[in-house]
Amino acid sequence: MVGTSRHRPRAACAAWAVACAAGALGTTSALAASPGPTALPLEFSAPPSCIDAATFRRVLGRFPSGVTIVTVRDGDGVDHGMTVSAFASLSLSPPLVLVCIGDDATIAAAVSAAGSFAVSVLSEGQEALARLFADTGAERFAGTAVSRGTTGLALIDGAVAHLECAIVARHRGGDHTIVVGEVLAARAAEGGRPLIYQLGEYRRLR
Numbered sequence: 001m002v003g004t005s006r007h008r009p010r011a012a013c014a015a016w017a018v019a020c021a022a023g024a025l026g027t028t029s030a031l032a033a034s035p036g037p038t039a040l041p042l043e044f045s046a047p048p049s050c051i052d053a054a055t056f057r058r059v060l061g062r063f064p065s066g067v068t069i070v071t072v073r074d075g076d077g078v079d080h081g082m083t084v085s086a087f088a089s090l091s092l093s094p095p096l097v098l099v100c101i102g103d104d105a106t107i108a109a110a111v112s113a114a115g116s117f118a119v120s121v122l123s124e125g126q127e128a129l130a131r132l133f134a135d136t137g138a139e140r141f142a143g144t145a146v147s148r149g150t151t152g153l154a155l156i157d158g159a160v161a162h163l164e165c166a167i168v169a170r171h172r173g174g175d176h177t178i179v180v181g182e183v184l185a186a187r188a189a190e191g192g193r194p195l196i197y198q199l200g201e202y203r204r205l206r
């Protein structure tokens with residue numbers, strides 16, 4: 001979440017943007033000298049954001065994404081799952097993917113304690129499931145058909161793709177944690193059509 005209290009006056013933002021464009025903030029060297037995966041380059045972490053939350057959402061909403069349900073199991077064997085659009089392929093060798101989990105998400109504690117997670121890429125007919133798994137307080141698994149993968153994690157039946165991942169890294173990213181998983185198992189449904197999310201609405205590929 002972008003807090004309005006951290007916003008800089010427009011003039012200060014403009015000055016920072018000009019300095020950055022001119023290389024005065026050492027963009028290239030800061031990136032090259034970045035000491036490790038958990039440390040963000042200075043130019044990304046130093047200036048408070050000039051972008052208010054409404055603008056951020058409106059602009060980022062133009063970017064269409066697929067819709068997934070991420071599942072984990074806690075130490076008692078209880079399933080936890082949440083609708084996640086911040087899912088991406090990261091690396092081919094080794095095969096890595098990432099998901100971004102908000103600090104305030106109910107599932108966050110279970111994810112931070114878990115050693116693995118699964119991703120079900122929803123099909124175009126699964127909008128109701130996407131809504132259910134985004135609904136705070138809803139009983140998400142009671143009426144949801146799942147299968148168990150090789151890791152024992154819940155995989156949503158009818159999804160167009162399933163991935164099971166061992167968690168290999170976690171990185172801070174603002175108010176989210178970027179969870180990196182090495183893919184242990186993956187399968188795709190032939191001819192499956194994915195559910196799309198854009199501009200705050202669920203959509204289908206034409």
Ligand SMILES: Cc1cc2nc3c(=O)[nH]c(=O)nc-3n(C[C@H](O)[C@H](O)[C@H](O)COP(=O)(O)O)c2cc1C
Pocket residue numbers: 067082083084085086087100101102103104105106107130133134135136137197
């Ligand atoms: C289409 C869609 C995509 C979402 N993507 C994410 C995401 O990538 N990461 C995240 O932390 N929350 C995401 N959310 C929010 C969560 O699914 C959920 O609504 C929120 O955490 C509130 O539920 P909770 O109270 O059980 O945590 C998304 C919600 C929707 C509707």
